[in-house]
Amino acid sequence: MRVAFGEGLIEIGGENEDLVVLTADVAKPTHVIGFGERFPHRFLNVGIAEQDMVDVAAGLALSEKVPVAVAFAPFMMRAWEQVRSTISRCSLNVKLVGTHAGLSASDEGASHQSLEDVALMRVLPNMTVVVPGDREEVKEATRAIVESRGPAYMRIGRDEDARFLEEGFRLGRAAVLRDGSDVVVFSNGYLTSEVLKAAEGAPVDAMVVHVPTVKPLDAGAVVSAARRAGAVICVEEHSVIGGLGSAVSELLSAECPVYVRRMGVGDTFGESGTYRELLEKHRLTAPHIREAMVKAAGRRGKR
Amino acid sequence: MSSTVELADLKHATDVQKVKERIRNVQRMLVEMTSSMGVHLGSSLSCLEIIATLYFLKMRHTPHRPQWKERDRFILSKGHAAPVLYAVLAEAGYFPKEELRTLKRIDSRLQGHPDLKTPGVDAPSGSLGQGISIGIGMAVAAKMRGSRSRVYVLAGDGECDEGQVWESLMTAAHLRLGNLVLIIDRNGWQLDDRTEEVKRKVPLRSKLESFGWETYSINGHDVEKIVEVLDAAERAEQPVAIIAHTKKGKGISFLEDSNKGHKLKLSEEEYLAAIKELEMKAKCA
Known part of the structure; x- marks a missing residue:
């Protein structure tokens, strides 16, 4: 899943000059490092500072960039209030991606598992919430949220790599x-x-x-x-x-x-x-x- | 040669004089607003000269075209001082001054804390500690575009309690954002008490310096000094922090350097006293 996500970002980054990827010292495990190597001038690693990352993304969106902020899903929740008060309140065009979601951080234990993120993001007005499960779907969903206007949250798992869809992903469609x-x-x-x-x-x-x-x-x-x-x-x-x-x-x-x-x-x-x-x-x-x-x-x- | 310098000095002096006049207009607007609605008057007055100098003299911006891409940006990170921002924006021509009467009323574009609904507001705020991070995003975007657009963030001293402030201070210094200026309104008060009683901030200047910011300390009510330090900031190659020493409630003696004006609605008597004092000072200016 993470691999497909990283590949998808590079594809979209090649087409969309405004795409900026941010992360909080998890470039390697979230697989956004590939984007960083390919487009270093459009990549920001703010260090272990999720709250800062989310608001830096807000500032980029306020200047017409399309930021994708990526962190482990449980620690994206640390910046929930920033997402609420700044991004969702003003419907800023920020894309948030939480990896290692659900139980997928498995051996790392409860601190690293995120079982509440969908609830927290879903309650926010203006927010789109996406939970893809198929390897190809992850790429398509990434593209779909980048191309849509307004804030979005996508959560993906760590390792599982399923293929079960024949047709492509369409935002808002079951x-x-x-x-x-x-x-x-x-x-x-x-x-x-x-x-x-x-x-x-x-x-x-x-x-x-x-x-x-x-x-x-x-x-x-x-x-x-x-x-x-x-x-x-x-x-x-x-x-x-x-x-x-x-x-x-x-x-x-x-x-x-x-x-x-x-x-x-x-x-x-x-x-x-x-x-x-x-x-x-x-x-x-x-x-x-x-x-x-x-x-x-x-x-x-x-x- | 010397006459050119004198001319420039004269122009500068006239500009500063004009800013001071407009500051008096804004003070009056703030008192008017506080006569009908509870507002954060004290913390609005402490940063009035700073915001006014930015909008009336320093920033490149176009009130008739608020979304002009190349404009300089201003972020009021201490969002509770929204009334002074609104009054300055109205004075600058972003929207009619009469609209200030709708402050905090239902369906108004002037929300209790800054919101993008208001023409001229560059960033939402209200939840403290977020403005520097937002400013970093804007400063990075300007650099990516090759734009000379500059970003000014005004934060409160109490606000420095927030952990995110220090996260963002590290980020901006790491990125060497020479187009980002932070001004800290050092009025010495926060909601519950004096800042040093609630949580010690000193030594603020050396903290900022050690985080990699070029740091200045000025009297935040002195327009000439504000202009001078903002000019110096333009030559910096790293982010600049300005500690602006101010008085909460500046200009209205019964509020000055007290926490009375943290959030208040003026009584009829207080309103008249405040207006009288402002008029007296205007005559002496």
């Missing part, structure tokens, strides 16, 4: 990856690949909808899928509070009140372990998702 009529699963990030595995061979007919743009949510696609299936599961590598599951629930509670099961990390912090062990512990692997599909299908049409 993609139906598998049709089904007993239950629909909305998911994003790497976990969509687990959901697809779960749907194959499940004893119920599950629809799978990948929702890489959490904000603005593709309301039309979400409501129509929920209507068709009659029962909903949301799967994400984030706290069950405030992320995709919350966004879907908020929408459906008004537009199509059906059973919604939110799968993610419960109201708790992470811990050290391998990525697979952590997914397993939080019941975010295909077998657990398949089990949830069966249960949810049983709740179909019941309130």
Whole structure:
């Protein structure tokens, strides 16, 4: 994921003279170092200072540059108030990218895992929030947020490198990856690949909808899928509070009140372990998702 | 040769005189605003001469075209002094002076703290500690464009408690941003008490110097001195910090060097006393 992101930035940087990349002493692990080597005059490493980085980006945007500020997702949250008071309040054209998101910093433990970033960014007016999961999609999403006007936050994982999309990324659009009529699963990030595995061979007919743009949510696609299936599961590598599951629930509670099961990390912090062990512990692997599909299908049409 | 110098001196003296006149206009506008709404009058008055000298004499800017790319930028990092910025912008011609009456009212372009809604405001503020970082972004962008645009940031002394201030001081020095000037309004007060009581700032000058900034210390109410130091700043090859020693509430004796005017609405009696004092001083000028 990080590699694809770094490659994508170089591609876009070659076409867009106004693109400036900033980072906070994580040029190597976030893979923006390639951009820095290629375009040194459009690359700023401000040192271990996320708050400074975010506001330097704001200043660049106020002078018509298109800054992309990149840090580990958990430490981007350190600059949340700067993002709120300066960037989102005035809808500045700043792109924020958090890497090592979700549980993907795995062995580094709770301090380095970010399970709250989608909630924190989603609550901000003017902010676009994107959680791609497919390797090619990361590149396309990077391009899409750079080309769109206004503030955006994209979170990507560390190592997982899935390929599950046939069609390209479109900002604000959900993609139906598998049709089904007993239950629909909305998911994003790497976990969509687990959901697809779960749907194959499940004893119920599950629809799978990948929702890489959490904000603005593709309301039309979400409501129509929920209507068709009659029962909903949301799967994400984030706290069950405030992320995709919350966004879907908020929408459906008004537009199509059906059973919604939110799968993610419960109201708790992470811990050290391998990525697979952590997914397993939080019941975010295909077998657990398949089990949830069966249960949810049983709740179909019941309130 | 000597007559050319004399002419230049005369022009300079006239310019400074004009700035002083306009400062008196702005003082009056501030008192008017404070008669109908609670505002941060004390901390507005402490940095009035600095902001006025920048806008009326020093900065290259075009009030009829606020978005002119090559303009110099000003960031009021101590956003609570918004009223003085608004009054200066109105006096400069960015928007009608009558609009100052709408300060902080519903649907107004003049928000409690600076917002891009206001013509002439270059950066949002209100949450302290962010202005230098924003200024760095602007100064870097100017360098990338090969522009001679300069960036001025005004911060409060209390504001220096914020950690981000010191992050950004390091960044600007590292990048050798000779087109960035920081002015610290050293009025000695912050919300709760005198600055040195809340958290010690001294020795501020040597702190700034050790962070790699070319540092000056001046009387922040002396227009001639402000011009002189801003001229010197233009020759610098590194960022310049100016500690402007000021008095909170400057110009209105019952507020001077006290925390009374941190946020207040003048009573009828106070309003009349303030106007009377300003008129007296104008006559003597």
